Every structure is written in C-alpha cells, then in structure tokens.
Amino acid sequence: xxxxxxxxRTGVAPRLIRYYEQQGLLTADRAPNGYRTYGEEHVERVxxxxxxVRAGLPTKLVKVLLDMEDAAAAREPTCPRLVAEQLAxxxxxxxxxxxxxxxxxxxxxxxxxRTEHAALLSEAAAR
Amino acid sequence: xxxxxxxxRTGVAPRLIRYYEQQGLLTADRAPNGYRTYGEEHVERVxxxxxxVRAGLPTKLVKVLLDMEDAAAAREPTCPRLVAEQLAxxxxxxxxxxxxxxxxxxxxxxxxxRTEHAALLSEAAAR
DNA sequence: GTAAACTTTGACACTGATGTCAATGTCAAG
DNA sequence: CTTGACATTGACATCAGTGTCAAAGTTTAC
Numbered sequence: 093x094x095x096x097x098x099x100x101r102t103g104v105a106p107r108l109i110r111y112y113e114q115q116g117l118l119t120a121d122r123a124p125n126g127y128r129t130y131g132e133e134h135v136e137r138v139x140x141x142x143x144x145v146r147a148g149l150p151t152k153l154v155k156v157l158l159d160m161e162d163a164a165a166a167r168e169p170t171c172p173r174l175v176a177e178q179l180a181x182x183x184x185x186x187x188x189x190x191x192x193x194x195x196x197x198x199x200x201x202x203x204x205x206r207t208e209h210a211a212l213l214s215e216a217a218a219r
Numbered sequence: 220x221x222x223x224x225x226x227x228r229t230g231v232a233p234r235l236i237r238y239y240e241q242q243g244l245l246t247a248d249r250a251p252n253g254y255r256t257y258g259e260e261h262v263e264r265v266x267x268x269x270x271x272v273r274a275g276l277p278t279k280l281v282k283v284l285l286d287m288e289d290a291a292a293a294r295e296p297t298c299p300r301l302v303a304e305q306l307a308x309x310x311x312x313x314x315x316x317x318x319x320x321x322x323x324x325x326x327x328x329x330x331x332x333r334t335e336h337a338a339l340l341s342e343a344a345a346r
Numbered sequence: 347g348t349a350a351a352c353t354t355t356g357a358c359a360c361t362g363a364t365g366t367c368a369a370t371g372t373c374a375a376g
Numbered sequence: 377c378t379t380g381a382c383a384t385t386g387a388c389a390t391c392a393g394t395g396t397c398a399a400a401g402t403t404t405a406c
Contacts, residue, residue, distance in 0.1 A: 140319070143315060143316070143318075143319035144319055144320075144323065146275060146312075146315075146316065146319075147274065147275050147316040147319050147320050148273060148274050148275025148276075148316075149275075149323075157323055157326065157327070160326065160327070160330055161326050163330075164326065164329065164330050164333065171330070171331075171334035171336065173336070176331060176334060176336035176339055177339060179327050179330070179331060179339075180327075180331065180336070180339035180340065182327065183324060183327045183328065183331075183340075185273075186320050186323055186324050186327070187324060188270060188273075189270070189273065189274040189275075189316075189320055190317060190320050190321060190324065191270075192267070192270035192271055192273075192274050193271075193274050193313050193316055193317050193320070194317060196271065196276075196284055196313055197310060197313050197314060197317065199284065199287065199288055199291070200284070200287070200306050200307075200309065200310045200313070201310065202291065203287055203291050203298070203306070204298075204303060204306060204307065204310075206291065207298035207303060209298065209300070209303035209307070212303055212304060212306075212307035213307065213310075
C-alpha cells in the first residue's frame with residue numbers, strides 16, 4: 093500500500109508519516125518508481141507513533157521506546173546501566189502523565205454524568 | 220509565597236507560571252508592590268496544570284478541564300449539549316492517550332526487568 | 347492520449363510551549 | 377547606602393509538530 097492509503101487507514105496525514113520517517117521513527121520500502129510502500133504491520137506502527145506523539149512524548153523518546161520494543165522482541169536485549177537509568181526516569185514521567193490523565197478522565201466522566209449527558213459516554217466508548 | 224518559592228516547590232519555572240497565568244489557567248493575587256502572591260492551594264494547581272500540559276493537552280483544553288472541575292465543585296453545574304459533546308470527544312482522546320502511555324510504561328518495566336535493572340523500578344517508585 | 351488523482355522532495359510559515367535577555371523596580375542584609 | 381537576590385514586563389529566539397504550496401514525475405480512468 094502507498095502512503096495515501098496508509099494515511100487513510102491510520103488517520104495520520106501523509107505529511108506526518110513522512111515527517112516521522114525522517115525522524116527515524118518509521119521505515120518504508122520503496123517501489124521502483126520511488127513511491128513508499130507499506131505493509132499491514134505499518135498500520136499499527138504509525139498508529140502507535142502518532143498516539144505517543146499526541147500523548148506529548150517528544151519524537152526522540154518515541155524512537156527510543158519503539159527501538160526498545162523491537163529489541164525486546166529479540167532475546168537477550170542489552171542495556172547499559174546509564175540507558176537503564178534514563179528509562180527509569182522516563183518511566184516516572186510517564187506514570188505521572190497517566191495519573192494526571194486518569195484524573196482528568198474521571199473528572200470528565202463524572203461531570204457528564206452529573207449533567208445528564210451520560211448517554212454521550214457510551215456513545216464515545218462505542219468508537 | 221511569591222513566584223520563586225512556588226516555582227521551587229512545584230518544579231515549574233517562574234517563566235511558565237507566568238505563562239500559564241497569561242493563558243488563564245492560573246490566578247494570582249498581587250502584593251502592593253505588584254509581586255504575585257500565592258497560597259498553599261496554588262501549589263497543587265500549578266502541579267496539576269503543568270502535569271496536564273506535559274501530558275500533551277493544549278493549554279486551552281486544560282483551561283476547560285480545570286474550569287469544569289471548579290464548576291463541578293459548585294452544585295448544579297450547567298452544561299449545554301454542545302459543550303458536552305466536545306468533552307465526550309476529548310474523553311476519547313484522553314483514553315487513547317492513557318492506553319498508549321500504559322503500554323509504553325509496561326514496555327519499559329518489562330524491559331528493565333529483563334535486563335536485570337529491576338532495582339531501578341523500586342527506586343523510581345520511591346520518588 | 348489526456349485529464350485527474352496521487353507521489354516525490356523541498357521550502358516556507360505558523361502555532362504552542364519554553365528559554366533567555368534586557369531594563370527596571372523592590373527588598374533584605376551588610 | 378550599596379550590593380545581591382528576586383520581581384516585573386516585554387521582546388526575541390528556539391524547537392517540535394504541522395499545514396501548505398510548488399514543481400515535477402507516476403498512475404489511473406476515461
């Protein structure tokens with residue numbers, strides 16, 4: 093599939109897909125004519141990258157994370173102490189983010205319930 | 220307390236505290252000399268604002284959220300259908316963020332465990 | 347074969363969040 | 377009174393993420 097279709101299926105603009113590739117977050121094969129070509133696996137990858145970026149992680153950290161996931165898939169991942177420390181620090185930040193967002197989510201939910209708009213909740217969940 | 224102390228206690232730069240105020244996310248009393256003065260309650264407020272912003276929410280949405288919390292504290296919160304719909308939409312986005320971050324968190328945790336750096340986990344949690 | 351739709355790269359621009367600096371004012375300590 | 381730490385506002389700079397446009401090549405549909 094080419095970039096347009098990938099964009100359609102992920103909801104991520106072609107412009108951004110190219111940008112993420114440029115940042116090293118994505119790879120793409122090239123057709124003989126130079127067009128980028130993608131497989132099914134890229135759909136998830138793009139979705140994930142976009143999700144992390146939207147969640148506020150800098151692209152650089154996203155790269156580290158995803159590289160790590162790839163490395164984790166292989167056995168015997170290697171990880172020098174220093175990198176591990178950085179990751180641990182990031183972990184703290186991410187957990188703080190989760191806590192903050194969870195609280196916001198609960199606030200919105202409760203608010204919608206109290207204002208008689210609870211129907212929107214299931215509607216939203218349906219998506 | 221003045222801005223410097225507030226910054227120290229929250230870990231948020233004075234520059235940003237002023238910025239958040241300018242964006243309507245914060246309020247501050249003024250001393251006769253023009254200095255901003257804050258109370259204990261501002262410590263939590265600033266922490267919360269900074270947390271949400273770091274989590275990737277635009278300041279504008281943060282404002283809506285916090286205003287909502289304030290309104291929810293009062294009884295009989297009012298909420299026109301249109302606003303409720305926007306909030307429901309935001310809720311979906313926030314939940315996606317939480318899911319994405321949760322997955323990242325698990326990835327890092329698992330990775331640290333597998334690379335014999337599990338000690339860093341409790342260390343991080345301690346903070 | 348021609349037009350319409352899509353792709354490529356690259357440049358420019360804009361926005362939001364922050365850093366930094368400058369000029370000035372205030373306050374506490376010596 | 378002077379010095380140093382901290383405040384004020386406002387301007388300017390930076391960076392990441394995106395939008396948009398241009399010029400050119402490719403593919404698809406008629």
